[in-house]
Amino acid sequence: MKRRSFLKGTMASSAVAVAVGAGLLNPRNVLAAWPQGAFDAKSFQDAMTGLFGSADNTASGDIQIKAPDIAENGAVVPVTVNTKMTNVSAIAIVAEKNGQPLAANFELAANAKGTVSTRIKMGKTMDVVAVVKSGGKLYTARKNVKVTIGGCGG
Numbered sequence: 001m002k003r004r005s006f007l008k009g010t011m012a013s014s015a016v017a018v019a020v021g022a023g024l025l026n027p028r029n030v031l032a033a034w035p036q037g038a039f040d041a042k043s044f045q046d047a048m049t050g051l052f053g054s055a056d057n058t059a060s061g062d063i064q065i066k067a068p069d070i071a072e073n074g075a076v077v078p079v080t081v082n083t084k085m086t087n088v089s090a091i092a093i094v095a096e097k098n099g100q101p102l103a104a105n106f107e108l109a110a111n112a113k114g115t116v117s118t119r120i121k122m123g124k125t126m127d128v129v130a131v132v133k134s135g136g137k138l139y140t141a142r143k144n145v146k147v148t149i150g151g152c153g154g
Contacts (some may be wrong), residue, residue, distance in 0.1 A: 052131075083115075
């Protein structure tokens with residue numbers, strides 16, 4: 001490592017440490033807003049109202065959910081939501097019968113593609129619901145995912 005690079009890194013780290021110590025940099029200022037009420041909701045309707053301000057939605061064939069038909073491990077169920085809709089501003093994934101149904105919420109930029117992928121936790125067999133906010137309206141699609149106990153198909 002070159003001496004000059006080492007000194008630059010040390011000086012930058014020291015400056016950040018002093019700023020944090022003095023209270024000039026606060027980690028809360030850089031964290032994203034978190035809709036706690038929506039994630040704490042106990043029902044699908046309450047989660048949608050807490051997240052989007054309304055639970056009114058329309059079923060749509062323009063939303064595809066890719067998830068396993070049978071999930072051998074409910075702790076890590078891969079889910080991908082894809083839509084060709086335009087003006088998509090948000091995509092949420094809801095596991096209806098979980099204690100806290102809202103599993104994920106993604107806010108999308110204006111030029112982003114309507115595709116998200118994540119892993120969710122499911123306590124039992126249930127519908128996974130994809131909610132897409134497009135043009136100020138909510139659209140949904142459902143897929144039933146069977147969760148087996150111990151991966152035995154039971």
